[in-house]
Amino acid sequence: MKTLLVAGARPNFMKLAPIADALVCYGQEYKIVHTGQHYDDNMSKVFFDDLNIREPDYNLEVGSETHARQTAKIIHKFADVCEREEPDVVIVIGDVNSTLACAVVASKLEGVKLAHVEAGERSFDKTMPEEINRIVTDVLSDYLFCATDKAMNNLINEGCHKNKIYLVGNVAMDSLIYNATKLPLRDGEPYILCTIHRQSNTDDKKNLKNILKALITISEKIKIIFPMHPRTVARIKSFGLTKYLDQIDVIQPLNYLKFIYRMKNASVVLTDSGGIQVETTVLGVPCITLRENTEWGFTLIEGTNRLVGVAIDKIINETFDVLAKPPKSSLSRANRILLDGMASKRIVKILVDENIK
Ligand code: UD1
Numbered sequence: 001m002k003t004l005l006v007a008g009a010r011p012n013f014m015k016l017a018p019i020a021d022a023l024v025c026y027g028q029e030y031k032i033v034h035t036g037q038h039y040d041d042n043m044s045k046v047f048f049d050d051l052n053i054r055e056p057d058y059n060l061e062v063g064s065e066t067h068a069r070q071t072a073k074i075i076h077k078f079a080d081v082c083e084r085e086e087p088d089v090v091i092v093i094g095d096v097n098s099t100l101a102c103a104v105v106a107s108k109l110e111g112v113k114l115a116h117v118e119a120g121e122r123s124f125d126k127t128m129p130e131e132i133n134r135i136v137t138d139v140l141s142d143y144l145f146c147a148t149d150k151a152m153n154n155l156i157n158e159g160c161h162k163n164k165i166y167l168v169g170n171v172a173m174d175s176l177i178y179n180a181t182k183l184p185l186r187d188g189e190p191y192i193l194c195t196i197h198r199q200s201n202t203d204d205k206k207n208l209k210n211i212l213k214a215l216i217t218i219s220e221k222i223k224i225i226f227p228m229h230p231r232t233v234a235r236i237k238s239f240g241l242t243k244y245l246d247q248i249d250v251i252q253p254l255n256y257l258k259f260i261y262r263m264k265n266a267s268v269v270l271t272d273s274g275g276i277q278v279e280t281t282v283l284g285v286p287c288i289t290l291r292e293n294t295e296w297g298f299t300l301i302e303g304t305n306r307l308v309g310v311a312i313d314k315i316i317n318e319t320f321d322v323l324a325k326p327p328k329s330s331l332s333r334a335n336r337i338l339l340d341g342m343a344s345k346r347i348v349k350i351l352v353d354e355n356i357k
Helices: 010-025 045-050 067-085 097-107 129-140 149-157 171-180 205-219 230-238 256-264 275-283 298-302 312-324 333-338 343-353
Strands: 002-007 029-034 089-093 113-119 143-146 165-167 191-195 223-227 249-251 268-271 287-289 305-307
Touching: 002 010, 002 067, 002 097, 010 029, 010 045, 010 089, 010 113, 010 171, 010 343, 029 067, 045 256, 067 097, 089 097, 097 113, 097 129, 113 129, 113 149, 113 343, 143 149, 143 343, 149 165, 165 343, 171 256, 171 275, 171 343, 205 223, 205 230, 205 312, 223 256, 256 275, 268 275, 268 312, 275 287, 275 298, 275 305, 287 312, 298 305
Parallel strands: 002 029, 002 089, 089 113, 113 143, 143 165, 191 223, 191 268, 223 249, 268 287, 287 305
Antiparallel strands: none
């Protein structure tokens, strides 16, 4: 089975690593295609270094563009790779533009099976570009590998054939569990870790200002560390909001190991990321999600995550409330199984057992 393993943006890389390892474990030939959607060293290369991922066999170097142009560029360049490599399987991960673009190419090629890792997650908010990417990729895929039973039900409700759906667990947790045990314990003063990069928060001046104003009040009580995404840096500058950052420890995006160390030892994490909601749940760290919806509903049920939105008072009150009364988390049995660090091996075993050639 000849596999092309696709990744393009930061949230893909920690998921690619365990899948690549599992392919090696099962003696499978694979090539890594990096689309170049994320290209700064601290958004890309540091993850390959930290996670011991080998150099990509292809880098499509598409860079930053509008959604349509970025997607079109990837489609064009990935089609050339497929023509040259003639893969049996293309594995795409998550919900970024690279996922959608490569899924479109693979699904139209005869004899190529498309596998989507992290299938079926839904925020039910089509204003999010990621939601469009998820829906289209799932419709096109031959193998839908789900991280949660909710995701599986979403696909069934959308009319997807049950034979294509596999509940395998969460591949990001394969990386987290493997790496988190190697990290030292906290020293130093307590802090809040903050990450913001969602288009709905960064590209809307009012929302971005609300978040920064709330952070100012919170920073009077507890230190805030903010590894800032390039998109967020750019928007804060262009909206003239830099003055709101005076009391906040703004740093460059962190590499994977440094980030999970910071996350594991934070008093609270404030974020609009999807993956971080799950990672904090597994680590038992309180999380405040600065969004109106989430595709990771089980994190709310497990009790570590709160969906708070972006109203200033709400962010402040919920943060202080969580600091005063940190939630107790013990993962339910069902989720312990799905977050057990074996998802990638399950995925590769299923593909190998299918005898795709
Ligand atoms: C993308 C994903 C999002 C994911 C996020 C994690 C889509 C639709 N969204 O959003 O799901 O959670 O990555 O980071 O694919 N930029 C740089 N250097 C880089 C990468 C980006 O400067 O290495 C800047 C560019 O100005 C670019 C902007 O960030 O225009 C946005 O990058 P893009 O890949 O379009 O989307 P993200 O906001 O990163």
